[in-house]
Amino acid sequence: DVKVTQSSRYLVKRTGEKVFLECVQDMDHENMFWYRQDPGLGLRLIYFSYDVKMKEKGDIPEGYSVSREKKERFSLILESASTNQTSMYLCASSFSGRGQETQYFGPGTRLLVL
């Protein structure tokens, strides 16, 4: 079974704090993704990575950065958390190649920024 784990299920942070969300996958997937999910807005892609040390902006990268130092691990960083970053954060991973786009998601991290 593919397993994608996220470091925390729930987090409460204060405005201005630096926040690290970690994601680990055990299937040797090349691609990893970070999304946020908000009511009425669906899943929105923040950043993705197709290889170690490679990263690409998604649709809403502002206020976020990422790090991929190892193939199995993809970190999302909120440099200075703001209340509008309160959301559900979902990590996903997939193989590269046509026909292998199925993304496997972690359980999500519910972040509350006060």
Place this chain on the structure above:
Amino acid sequence: RKEVEQDPGPFNVPEGATVAFNCTYSNSASQSFFWYRQDCRKEPKLLMSVYSSGNEDGRFTAQLNRASQYISLLIRDSKLSDSATYLCVVNPIAGGTSYGKLTFGQGTILTVHP
């Protein structure tokens, strides 16, 4: 226009009913199509891929109409356990490499009641 559009519902149906969800996508070059299912407060999971000729998996039937850029999901003999949000998902990039990026619709909420 959104890249992937779905009727958000909610759809409330009795057990045993047949229910259909529709989805339209804007990029005519899209090549891969999927339905994901997301249970309340859980991560999305692949329900089924959608093939050009249409495909069936038990009580679930998926259809693709490329000319109309339209995807559908039919659920027959609904069960209580089918209650979830159903996400229409498209790989919008044709040719080259998409790095596995997918575009998710906002989801259609289904509630099956006794």
